[in-house]
Amino acid sequence: MDLHTKALNKTPPETEEVIWQQAAERVDSLLRAYRVYSLERRAALLLQVLNKARQTHIPGITHPVELSVSILMAGLKYQLSKALNETDFSKARLELWIADAVQEIPELVAKGIIRSGKSPASKIATGPELEVTAMLPRPLELGNFAQLAEQTFRSLDRRPIVRSLLTYITALLAAFSLFWFTR
């Protein structure tokens, strides 16, 4: 019985077909993540990527999943950099999203969906151009009492035992006063 259950739970052996199936699933997921909703376009792109992956040998990359995803990402990067004149892949992806032009990869420029260099993504920044100024603390004359207090605080910070003793003495005095008045 145990043997039978084990056999059922066993994952299928990682044959080449299974691994390529995983690669296809992953590429499909990635295309979906890019919001390529058209099944036809996704299928066409998937086929292109897998065919290219089967023929390509990239040093250090052997697993079909890694190979296929790398090819898809490199292709997207190339297409976007060509279409948007943007070498930063992250910025290019963002531009794609802002322009709502995902469905049109890779004919973005050809169809006039994104005009190179005129996209709002070029304005994406944490702020306008920096104009740095020095904002330095202005000293405030707090008087002799504050200076004395500062010195006292500093010396108390250096002497934790004295500080604790003072706290206890104050508490004892308060307790004694309370006792004295309520006795």
Added chain:
Amino acid sequence: MHSSFSHQRIEKVVSNRRTKFFATFIIFYTVLVWSKADILWHLQMKPLEWIQLGLFAVLIFPLCIGFLTSLFGFILEIRGGDCFTITRLGNLPQVLNPEYLQSKTAIIMPVFNEDASIVFERIRVIYLSLERKGFLKNFDFFVLSDSNDPKCWLTEEIAWMELCRQLQAFGKIFYRKRRLPINKKSGNVADFCRRWGKRYDFMITLDADSLLEADAIVKLTVLMEKNPQVGIIQTAPTLVRGQSLFSRISQFVVSFYGRIFCSGLNYWQMANGMYWGHNAILRLAPFINHCHLPNLPGSVPFGGRILSHDFVEAALMQRAGYQVWLAYDIPGSYEEGPPTWIDFIKRDRRWCAGNLQHFWLLLSRELNSINRLHLLLGVLSYLTSPLWLCYIVVSFLQYLENLRGGNVATQSLIYRTFGQIGQELAPVVLFVVVISLLIIPRFLAWLANGLRVGWRIFGGSVRSLISVFLELLLSSLAAPVHMVMNSKFVVFTALGKSVSWLSQKRHCGQGSTWREAWDFHRSQFFLGFLILMMLYYHSGEFLPILVPMVLGLLLSVPLSVFSSRREVGDLFRKLGLFLTPEETRPSNLLLQFEKNVHMLESRKSNHDGSDNLDQITNAFIDPYLNAVHVVLLRRRGQRPQKINEHIQQLCQKLIVHGVESLQGRELTAVLQDAQAMEWLHHKIWSCPADQLHPSLRKALQKYNLLDPQPQSPLCR
């Protein structure tokens, strides 16, 4: 500059006004303290009597100032308003055209772990209202984030991107997240000033719960343009969107009593006003040059970094020779209050530490006397709580002493409590006068509102009067709890316990639970019970005097729960009680904002709530969310190999053991690294399934199950 606003004229008016106000104050205050002293002097002045007199003199000081401020404000309001406000003196044109504005203003909103969707909805309505009026070209918006919760941070980024996309507002609305939240809110604003302050003439500061009408923004900007001697103009924000009974009462108090108080405040402070940290406009050049906060003597919590920065910034601005005005007559400035009593008290904990720290500045020779008075009143607003407690204890001890001396039995109850001078009525009269200082301003406000704008917008004359009585009753019950809690906070501060920086709760939700209220208020309940037992067994005659206090402490738990409930707030609204003009006649901006928030909330309730859980994983996986995050991060140059290796190890750990395996700081380190974020995005997608942590595998599979919409808090 207009002749009516010349320095000489202002100085003359200020001098006259302050003479009148403070002369009245001195007479009033002296009479009260003298009366108390007289009552005590009729008996032998023993140490307890001296202590009582000293405490009375301190405690009565802010009460007198508050009462006279309301009284002067009342007189001004019934006489048609103050002629010497910044809006009347400052050459404000009747019609505001876009051509008037020549300046460039930054509208900044510092945020810390807030609900991003609500924050950006606020920006949306303000942006659109300015756009409709045609003034948009003069304003840029900045959301300045110090959020240390990664989920909040990532949500803010997406919300910002989505808002810019929807409004086509790239280059007009900016979002900046600091890597290290140094010096908290004041540091956040200072960081903005250092980076972009030079590009703008003025800066309008908003809190994460603020709203400003376009008209108010434009009026503030025009006033700043036309009056170069003005450094800060503070509006008087009214509380809005209260749902629980507590927040509805709070907004009624601000709306109903606030007007005469602000009017009175402006009467004596005029160009030496206060800055409350938000809903105000500041002149950037002097702010940058003169208002960066110095450190105080000693270390936190007594000294060190200034926690409560706004009052000090106003004082520094005035030291630099600029005026600070309270423009309480500019409508359309709103904020939200804490939704529950517990949240209110928690906020007080932070404010208490900040205000007590201002003690040092009272000693400064460089601040003017009005600034010092503001700071002193701030200190006293918390310090008076333990002093009131001491006063009650001293009174009780005095009573016991008299009881022991045998001179009590022949005297009346109130007499025994408040003085020892035979059969005269002086103690009773003094007691009534002191209580009146708290009660009379409420009725003056009722009268002034009726005469000024009519009671209808507050629910009618009778209903508004009932609201005043109810508010009086509830605030009397709440006062002892505030006294006990503030005393505790003062002691904690004195013992050196520092305050943690937490984001404020903005929505009442289901309100406080019984468990939460019990955990929070049980110490007050037990204290009330203890006092009750003590008085009952040992000195029952003292009990009636302390009934309001004991009752407030004993009822703190149910009061806290019921006042936090939305249903109770709604019930009072239906009864026409605690109504405010913002509820009876809301502006278009408020209506639009409410509509948008309602839409967001209904969307949230329809959602399965998985957004938040997946938000961090999405930042690694989703191509667009990852891109938004990476683009907003600053690229680092060369850095030590050790750091690179450490980040690499963290990334590997994340892939193999999942996001949960990283500690908070480790996760933040990864999220703050653009290269690591890009690498992780590529690596997670290209990693074979058996090498990925199940949570990441599941996140990738999600795209196979459904076609997800971009995860955005502002999706519409």
